[in-house]
Amino acid sequence: MVFIFVTLFIDILGIGIIIPILPELIREFLGGNVAQAGRYYGVIIAVYATMQFLCAPAVGALSDRYGRRPIILASLFGLGTDYLIQAWAPSIGWLFLGRLVAGVMGASITTANAYIADVSTPETRARNYGFVGAAFGLGFIFGPALGGLLGGISLRLPFFVSAGLALVNWLYGFFVLPESLAPEHRSTVSWRKMNPLGSLRQLQAYPLVAGLAVAFLFASMAQRGLENVWVLHTTFRYGWNMQTNGLTLALVGLMAVLVQGFLIKPIVARMGERRTITLGLTASMLAFLAYGLASQGWMVPPIIVFGALAGVALPAIQGLVAGTVHSSDQGKIQGAFTSLTSMTAIVSPLVFTSGLFSYFTSETAPIILPGAPFFLGSLLFLVSLALLARLFRRLPLTTNLALTSALRGRGHSRPDVVSRATIRP
Known part of the structure; x- marks a missing residue:
């Protein structure tokens, strides 16, 4: 070990x-x-x-x-x-x-x-x-x-x-x-077993989880965008060298460990999965907007500390999924979410770095806007929030009846799942 x-x-x-x-x-x-x-x-x-x-x-x-x-x-x-x-x-x-x-x-x-x-x-x-x-x-x-x-x-x-x-x-x-x-x-x-897309078909059995997966996809795409564009953005905008970039990325990692290792459990226990997800996505949206607007390098570390609250969102979504899915399907559904994460790792650098950052720092751009990838990320978090708000409003998760209806959406009737799943507001 x-x-x-x-x-x-x-x-x-x-x-x-x-x-x-x-x-x-x-x-x-x-x-x-x-x-x-x-x-x-x-x-x-x-x-x-x-x-x-x-x-x-x-x-x-x-x-x-x-x-x-x-x-x-x-x-x-x-x-x-x-x-x-x-x-x-x-x-x-x-x-x-x-x-x-x-x-x-x-x-x-x-x-x-x-x-x-x-x-x-x-x-x-x-x-x-x-x-x-x-x-x-x-x-x-x-x-x-x-x-x-x-x-x-x-x-x-x-x-x-x-x-x-x-x-x-x-x-x-x-x-x-x-x-x-x-x-x-x-x-x-x-x-x-070698088909990397095979696990995604499992989402069809759970319409509620499929809705959560779409919100997860947008949020994960945005989060990957930050990782991919960080060094180029800070070098271009603030003139940071490799040492400064390395130290700020270390701060990002440290804050992620602190939040996911020590804070997420008490936050979920106090607020429930739904409110924790909303908190994390809102913090993400605001932090990305702040990154895009930050004109001076000294503004970045405080945004990193505040933006660390974003670390509660994606684990809380997966926790919500785990409480919804039958034990016999847990591995398949979590595998589907892993596949979604991998897909965003492919698409995100093409959109955020090769696309937006490259274009808005080039001589052909109508305006030099190195923060453009972060503005897109903020928008994606907003879309994720809107999707979840609509999902939670349409399927009030505080009742087992709502969960039963969600699971029966495509012909599934699984009272054993409902009895296990307690989804707090």
């Missing part, structure tokens, strides 16, 4: 290290043109996300067939090698290749989660998955800060450090990582 925690931490740390560096490296290849850098950066991020989306089900299915150990070790070795390719990349084309391979190898997170499920008991499962959340949080706190500091020495150095971490982890795992999936529990490879 310790090795898996370290593996996930190093994976996320490696991603975090590169976040403040990659846009600068692309800009260097393009002679310092920010608008062009935005266009290429958005496509590169979309390529990475697309490979993760397509390969995660396949990697998971292969680990069910051949075991977790060989897949995890192969992914670590491939990731380390890929970071070296990016470190030595002589052109932007090599960066594209590097991020494509990184997307394939980054799909090992699916296998790491399966490994945790194999070795956990019902008593330790929640704690072990809590370690997963901690690994992600720590990686996104320390990764950008370290990347910014290393990038100040050399733009290539963060890639070498990430490669070293991955390869040392691979070597350590080669000697100490046991197999968690016994041969008698392995399954054959099914192409059906």
Whole structure:
């Protein structure tokens, strides 16, 4: 379990290290043109996300067939090698290749989660998955800060450090990582299991959940937009260097850990899922509007602190979904939401970075407006709020009768679900 925690931490740390560096490296290849850098950066991020989306089900299915150990070790070795390719990349084309391979190898997170499920008991499962959340949080706190500091020495150095971490982890795992999936529990490879869109069909069985999924999609799209455009926006608008970008991204990660690790539980307990979702989406909408309007760099950290309340919205939506869905469908429905998140990771950089940011910082734009992506994000959060308000008004979730009607919307009658689901206003 310790090795898996370290593996996930190093994976996320490696991603975090590169976040403040990659846009600068692309800009260097393009002679310092920010608008062009935005266009290429958005496509590169979309390529990475697309490979993760397509390969995660396949990697998971292969680990069910051949075991977790060989897949995890192969992914670590491939990731380390890929970071070296990016470190030595002589052109932007090599960066594209590097991020494509990184997307394939980054799909090992699916296998790491399966490994945790194999070795956990019902008593330790929640704690072990809590370690997963901690690994992600720590990686996104320390990764950008370290990347910014290393990038100040050399733009290539963060890639070498990430490669070293991955390869040392691979070597350590080669000697100490046991197999968690016994041969008698392995399954054959099914192409059906590898379909990344297959889980989305499960939403048809729950009209109420499908409505929540649409709102989740808009909010997730906006949130991804912030991640994708941050470095280019702050560099263009405020003249921030990599160190400043790394530290502010570390602050974003720290606030996310504090809110999701310590505040979301008491907030939901006091306000209920519906009001928590409304709080989070409203905070998101206002924070994005403030980011778009902020004319000075000193305004950004207070917005980060306030905007951290946004971190309660998406988990609360998923919690609301979990309380609505029958236990036999939980995995399928949560898988559908994971697919939605992956889809937004593909589309968002193309819209926010390659599209809006690139256009509104170019010479052909009628007005220079680097905050345009944040204005779109604020609008998407508003749309999400409006959809949920309409859904909650049409289906008053304070009554079990309303939930029964929602579940029967397409011929489903499941009183067992209603008896379990208590959805507070």
